Amino acid sequence: MDQKMPTTTKKPPQKRLTRTRAALCSTLLTLLEEKALEQITVKEITARADIGYATFFRHYADKEELLHDLAAQEIRRLLTMTLPILYTEDTQASTQALCSYVWEHRVLWKALLTGGASATVKEEYLKQALDLAEDAPKAEAWLPAELAVTFAVTSALDILTWWLKQKKPMSNKEIAVILNRLAIAPVYQPQKTD
Amino acid sequence: MDQKMPTTTKKPPQKRLTRTRAALCSTLLTLLEEKALEQITVKEITARADIGYATFFRHYADKEELLHDLAAQEIRRLLTMTLPILYTEDTQASTQALCSYVWEHRVLWKALLTGGASATVKEEYLKQALDLAEDAPKAEAWLPAELAVTFAVTSALDILTWWLKQKKPMSNKEIAVILNRLAIAPVYQPQKTD
DNA sequence: CGTAAATGATATGCCGTGTATCAATAGTGG
DNA sequence: CCACTATTGATACACGGCATATCATTTACG
Numbered sequence: 261m262d263q264k265m266p267t268t269t270k271k272p273p274q275k276r277l278t279r280t281r282a283a284l285c286s287t288l289l290t291l292l293e294e295k296a297l298e299q300i301t302v303k304e305i306t307a308r309a310d311i312g313y314a315t316f317f318r319h320y321a322d323k324e325e326l327l328h329d330l331a332a333q334e335i336r337r338l339l340t341m342t343l344p345i346l347y348t349e350d351t352q353a354s355t356q357a358l359c360s361y362v363w364e365h366r367v368l369w370k371a372l373l374t375g376g377a378s379a380t381v382k383e384e385y386l387k388q389a390l391d392l393a394e395d396a397p398k399a400e401a402w403l404p405a406e407l408a409v410t411f412a413v414t415s416a417l418d419i420l421t422w423w424l425k426q427k428k429p430m431s432n433k434e435i436a437v438i439l440n441r442l443a444i445a446p447v448y449q450p451q452k453t454d
Numbered sequence: 455m456d457q458k459m460p461t462t463t464k465k466p467p468q469k470r471l472t473r474t475r476a477a478l479c480s481t482l483l484t485l486l487e488e489k490a491l492e493q494i495t496v497k498e499i500t501a502r503a504d505i506g507y508a509t510f511f512r513h514y515a516d517k518e519e520l521l522h523d524l525a526a527q528e529i530r531r532l533l534t535m536t537l538p539i540l541y542t543e544d545t546q547a548s549t550q551a552l553c554s555y556v557w558e559h560r561v562l563w564k565a566l567l568t569g570g571a572s573a574t575v576k577e578e579y580l581k582q583a584l585d586l587a588e589d590a591p592k593a594e595a596w597l598p599a600e601l602a603v604t605f606a607v608t609s610a611l612d613i614l615t616w617w618l619k620q621k622k623p624m625s626n627k628e629i630a631v632i633l634n635r636l637a638i639a640p641v642y643q644p645q646k647t648d
Numbered sequence: 649c650g651t652a653a654a655t656g657a658t659a660t661g662c663c664g665t666g667t668a669t670c671a672a673t674a675g676t677g678g
Numbered sequence: 679c680c681a682c683t684a685t686t687g688a689t690a691c692a693c694g695g696c697a698t699a700t701c702a703t704t705t706a707c708g
Contacts, residue, residue, distance in 0.1 A: 298492055312687040379573035410616050411636055418608040422601050442605055442640055506656040
């Protein structure tokens with residue numbers, strides 16, 4: 261039962277492993293600012309990251325897995341921050357917080373949303389959002405709950421995408437007002453024009 | 455100077471050429487219902503279409519070109535029909551017409567929007583829409599014109615996508631009301647809640 | 649029928665993927 | 679500082695899809 265510990269306790273060092281993975285993620289992020297994932301070769305990634313070609317596959321089965329690893333955690337982080345929108349009545353404040361966060365991490369999110377991974381990122385984002393919002397309290401009678409989430413999430417992402425694409429982006433306060441008015445309030449705030 | 459007409463006027467028959475192209479388009483459409491474009495091989499397309507492999511490249515440079523040829527005309531058609539939204543004040547009627555048209559061609563548009571080409575189709579759709587809407591009269595002061603179009607188009611497409619994905623879709627009248635209320639009216643109709 | 653366009657079939661070179669192997673390096677524990 | 683092992687680098691390899699070229703065959707039109 262303890263064939264794994266002949267004499268000394270062997271603990272796998274994880275320093276280098278982590279460093280290589282970080283390098284791969286970082287490099288992919290850079291490349292995604294230029295072109296789509298399909299046009300990026302593993303050879304290209306490893307070359308820029310100064311890492312052996314074969315080493316790539318010791319960490320990830322393919323490009324897609326690397327992208328997923330890179331995006332999933334960032335999505336989860338942003339989504340967790342967006343979650344309060346479902347439970348508060350002051351959606352404007354939550355939306356403002358969302359835009360501030362995106363603006364602070366605009367390099368990352370510009371790459372994720374406007375780059376070659378946008379389709380995958382948006383798809384994964386919606387998927388996670390639908391999971392989290394499954395037991396949300398708010399829903400309007402005239403609007404199926406699932407469609408409400410789908411609309412709010414995809415619209416919000418599209419507005420953010422447009423925002424980050426601009427050469428001279430407006431302030432995060434300005435975009436937050438628009439985002440809340442177009443994508444959030446119509447779904448998650450009682451309408452006075454019924 | 456007239457080497458092109460030795461004796462008899464040679465007019466290229468186009469029957470077979472058109473037929474082959476139609477077969478390729480149709481086959482691609484079928485395959486797109488199952489999987490993404492990247493996972494579809496030219497070999498697969500030509501095999502199902504009962505067409506020689508090399509023949510494919512006599513018509514299209516690659517898969518992407520075939521998809522573009524297939525999607526562009528359909529997009530133009532639907533977009534032309536959507537255009538009145540920009541000029542009428544009764545957006546509900548135009549939206550209703552849009553949903554009716556999509557419902558009539560739901561097989562085609564389900565493949566285009568929910569299948570493996572969705573990203574390309576949506577991107578192309580937005581591109582064409584931005585061109586057409588460039589000299590549109592309507593714009594709200596608080597909302598940049600380009601963002602208005604981007605939001606309306608992408609939101610509408612996302613709502614339509616959700617609609618077509620449902621196993622038991624609601625009627626086109628129902629979805630038209632929602633679509634107009636969420637994506638069109640907030641942008642192209644005077645807001646009474648200002 | 650005869651002619652030219654269009655196709656089918658096949659061979660070929662190229663490139664990216666993913667695996668396997670083995671020598672070299674780096675980090676850990678003693 | 680010395681082992682010892684995880685991790686890496688480099689290379690070779692098989693596999694498959696892409697795209698082109700070639701030539702015989704078929705189709706369509708006059």
